[in-house]
Amino acid sequence: MRENREIAHTFDTLADLLEIEGANPFRVRAYRNAARVVDSISQNVAMMVREGRDLSQYPGIGKDLAGKIRTVSETGTLPLLEEVEKRVPRALSELTQIEGLGPRRVKALHESLQVNSLEDLEKAVDQGRVRELPGFGARTEELVRNGLKRLRGTQGRTLIADAEETAVHLERFLSGLQGVKQVTVAGSYRRRRETVGDLDVLVTCRPGVPVGKWFTSFESVETILSQGETRSSVRLRSGLQVDLRVVPEISYGAALHYFTGSKAHNIAIRKLGMARGLRINEYGVFSGDQRIAGRTEAEVFAAVDLPFIEPELREDRGEVDAARNGRLPELIRIEDIRGDLHAHTNATDGRSGLESMVDAARERGYEYLAITDHSQAVTVAKGLDVERLRKQLQAIDRLQEQYDDIRILKGSEVDILEDGRLDLPDEILRELDITVCSVHSRFNLPEAQQTERILRAMDNPHFRILGHPSGRLLNKRDPYPMDLERIITGAVERGRFLEVNAQPDRLDLTDTACQLAKEKGAKLAISTDAHSDSGLAGIRFGIGQARRGWLEKQDVINTRPLPELLKLLRNT
Known part of the structure; x- marks a missing residue:
């Protein structure tokens, strides 16, 4: 069955190629919206x-559009995309990730x-020809060079959310087979790493199944790499390898x-x-030759006099x-979360209305739910x-x-301007219950200047939470240069909070940064940055990141x- 991300990717690719070709912006936006909607639906679209x-x-x-989604779900192809690819090479879509x-700019190249x-x-x-194009220059060429290196380095790594969609389908498929007893997806996926290289699936079953x-x-x-009674490997259409x-149950x-x-x-455990x-x-x-443990993980840990250590x-x-x-920390659980402190509506770039977002939070x-639409600087x-x-x-x-x-908290995601000022005047900020203050521009400032920019923003008495603190986008954009330890210390000194942004392409703070923040006494908010009512369910990705960062219930304000x-x- 085709996964939502496969279907969404088809429409994103079509939108990229049409935009490169110079098609009507409304047409491009329609296909881009189709991709976003499909990606945000919690149920499997192909099953629907x-x-x-x-x-x-x-x-x-x-x-x-519904008809086109149906076509992709059933056939894996879209005639319109095939038609556009005759005019615009499909590979150009990949370049827009840089x-x-x-x-x-891709069109110009x-x-x-x-x-x-x-x-x-x-x-x-490499030949220095990019910088010669109008509107590019040496700085853009260097950005592109670094982007190419990053893209090459992340190829083969799948975001945890995309891996989860595959893992859930596989677990359901295998668990439903007659004679299968246990199914677990292990590896870095089970440790909830932000990206995974492949999936390792373990199964127990009756003999002969x-x-x-x-x-x-x-x-x-897509491809069977090997097949046997106890070991098999495949490559899926998405490119992900599954082993x-x-x-045996005893092992x-x-x-x-x-x-x-x-x-x-x-x-370390073997030692x-x-x-x-x-x-x-x-x-x-x-x-010696006698097996003394191994039926459960707890037995393995107990054999070396240790309590169970959580996978994360x-x-x-x-x-x-x-x-x-x-x-060992008593790690935070999703059941500990009482509300979301970062969510957007269709008043800005969200896809759900205010009432729909609140109803989803109630469900x-x-x-409580904080409504934190973008401030005026984010014109896009x-x-x-x-x-x-x-x-x-x-x-x-009203x-x-x-x-x-439920309490609807009045908030805003307020831009931190280049000089450290907040994007809205104090007169309106003081009317808010909460502010999530974020950097959305000038990512390339020198480290000292970027650090001072954020610390200066924290001096504002209406500053509450530093949103997606490093600004990174997984597989797409590196964190902006800053002294994270100084920022964490500054937050503690000023009584400010740091966000663990649960968006799967952000997961920002990183796990190690969460651990550092905890060690320095900082308090954090785990929030989804949801742009749709279904996006609130993404809190689980933030929980996974927080658990990897050793966070406990008392470390998290929500x-x-x-x-x-x-x-x-x-x-x-």
């Missing part, structure tokens, strides 16, 4: 098509330098520990075993010593000026009268009941 569901119920999806290159692929672009950069054969028949498989291992825990990793963590005269591998824990901590970053000394059982997102923001605050007041089970949260926000 099979069930005859009406896709035109979604905003911006008319009958024509920082500094939008469709217009294509027409002036005959760039049709990444290889052509690399040659043009042809799991390998069934596995290779999974409908997303299956059928293991399941040992195999799960081994294939979850990380390699460094496993080595503890060797010190006790034990041999630990994927088959079990052995004393297994990176050999102190978790073994912490376990040995009884200092999640939240006590139709950011709110003072007048439009005041109208939104009035709309929130809507709040309808609910007594685990607090509403009265306690409001007190925190007012005392900053």
Whole structure:
């Protein structure tokens, strides 16, 4: 069954090529919107098509687009895309992923330098021809050079959200097969790393069950790399490699520990075993030739006198010593979250209305939801000026009268300007319950200047949370240069908070930065930066990142009941 990201990618590619070609902007926007809508739907779109569901119920999806989505879901192709590809090489779409290159610049490269692929672009950069084009220059050429290196370095790495979609489908498929008992996707996916290289799937089953054969028949498989009774490997249409291992139940825990990793963590555990005269591998824990443990992971840890260590901590970053000394953190859980402090509506660049966002938060059982649409500087997102923001605050007041089970917090995602000022005047900021203050421009400032810019913004008495603190976009844009330790220290000194942005292409702060923030006594907010009602479900990705960063419930402000949260926000 085709995954949502496959379908969305088809429409994004079509939009890229049409924009490069110079097509009508409204037409381009329609296909871009189709990609966003498909990507935001929590259910599998291909399954919805099979069930005859009406896709035109979604905003911006008319009958024509719904028909095209149905075509891609059923066939994996789109005749219109094939037609456009005859005029514009498909590879040009990939170039738009490079920082500094939008469709217009890609078009200029294509027409002036005959760039049709990444290889052509690399040659043009190496020969110094890019800088000679009008509107480019040496600085843009260097941006492109760095972007090419980054793209090459991240090829083969899949965002955790995309890997999750595949993993969930695989688990359901395999778990539904007769004779299959246990199915777990292990590896870096189970450790909730922000990107994964491949998926390792472990299965237990009754003797004689042809799991390998069934596995290779999974409908997303493009290439069968190997097939056997206990081991099989495939490559999916998405390019992701999946390795299956059928293991005996007596070894399941040992195999799960081994294939979850990380390699460094496993080595540390094996060394503890060797010190006790034990041999630990994927088959079990052995004393001589006798297997003494391995049916569960807990048995493996107990064999070396350790409590269970959560998968997200297994990176050999102190978790073994912490376990040995009884200092393992009680990691935050998704159930601890009482509300979301960063969400957008269709008043700016969101895709859902105010009431729809609030209803989605209520369905999640939240006590509060902060509406934080962009401020005026983000013109591309139709950011709110003072007048439009005041109208939104009035709309929130009217809507709040309808609910007594959730508090709608009045907020804004306020741009941090180059000189450190906030993008809205104090007179309106003081009317807000919360501000998420973010950098959306001038990412290339020198480290000292970028650091001072953010610290100066924190001096504003209406500053509450530093949004997506490093500005990175996974596989697309590096963090901007800044002294993160100084910023964390500055936040603690000023009583400000840092965000763990749960957007899968951000996951910002990083796991190690979360750990550093915790060590320095900073408090954090785990928020989705949701741009649709379904986007609130993305909180799970932020939770995974926070757990990797050793965060506990008390480290996160939106685990607090509403009265306690409001007190925190007012005392900053």
